[in-house]
Amino acid sequence: MALEMRVLQADEWDVWYDHLELAFGGVPESRQERDLYRSLTEPGRSLGVWDGGTCVGSAGAFSFRLSVPGGALVPAAGVTMVGVAPTHRRRGVLTSMMRRQLDDVRAGGEPLAVLTASEPAIYGRFGYGTATYALSVAVDTTRVRLSLPPGTDEVRLRLVDPQKALPECEQVYAQLVARRPGMPARQPGWEQLAVLDPEAAREGASPLKCVVAERADGEVAGYARYRVRADWEPQGPEGKVEVADLDALDPAVTAALWRYLFELDLTSTVRAGRRPVDDPLLHLVSDIRRSRPSPRDSLHLRLVDLPAALEARTYAGPLDVVMEVEDAFCPWNEGRWRLVSDGRGDARCTRTADPAELELSVRELGSAYLGGITLSSLAAAGRVRELGPGALTAASRAFTSDVSPWLPHGF
Missing domain, CATH: 3.30.1050.10 (SCP2 sterol-binding domain)
Incomplete structure (x- = not known):
């Protein structure tokens, strides 16, 4: 039977997403994560390849506006949910989906297509180039100190519920988008991704926590979202702080948030991933080697x-x-x-x-x-x-x- 590629129908989403989970190892996602991505999926921009009644290929796109040098927000297709069933590899399924998708992106008037790659070697042949890198750090806070800029002590910190603080945090994020290329302006619904906190995904860490930073006038000027992973050794506590997000509008707020994370009780390590490669933290720490910075590819970009x-x-x-x-x-x-x-x-x-x-x-x-x-x-x-x-x-x-x-x- 010939394979059929067609635009996703809303009532096919569960079968389509089941295929995607299988293509990425077969581990089911939490109900919260699945429901969120159902709400974010744009069926008219999603493709399925079908072998009879079985979905054997998937590719989708989100309608983004991406910041570029100079601060403009440029329409971009956020390519996502790409997978081919292991039974249908090497039959041109991926190439046919990429061909159809880029034709559709061009017809829709989007100059750019962007993606994050589970395997970066795949997408170069379709014209995508690695455009950004992300930095991860694992700081030994028992031996690394911070050099704090003036005004740090004037910043007020407040521990808040991550969900309730979303509007204030999103206002901070929105102000940062034009300052740094590569940041997507978040469309309605995307703010929920930052506070998604299914218990199964914590792997023993605490529920998600949020601290906001306020200036003297009470304006929220930064925030950090994090989890704490408790750990004990014979010599004492060895907990780890796992930073999910940290965004700030000025140097004092940046430093105040990092200091808060460094000084959490019963912890000895601060880990953060997906940070900019020129993160101010690199210039605040007293020992860069014991901060263990490590880059990896992040956003892949194609001019359509x-x-x-x-x-x-x-x-x-x-x-x-x-x-x-x-x-x-x-x-x-x-x-x-x-x-x-x-x-x-x-x-x-x-x-x-x-x-x-x-x-x-x-x-x-x-x-x-x-x-x-x-x-x-x-x-x-x-x-x-x-x-x-x-x-x-x-x-x-x-x-x-x-x-x-x-x-x-x-x-």
């Missing part, structure tokens, strides 16, 4: 409408460069493009017959797009080729961002 995507962001300086772009999977992006920017927010990207000064694929443009990975570093790996003298340095500088791009949560 190349000129629209390149015109949507701001560049760090004036730029006039001609690029020869290879994009076999989305051939409408292939060819020679002139990118001109005044460095103040106005950019134009148009087709040209002028000689190319840089040669690269759409994957490299995806990696460099948010400003965290330089074209020069990609050139050093042989993935960008300079054809005109000085073009690489000028373009690499213009594409950079003052702060590292960051994806604060998965999808």
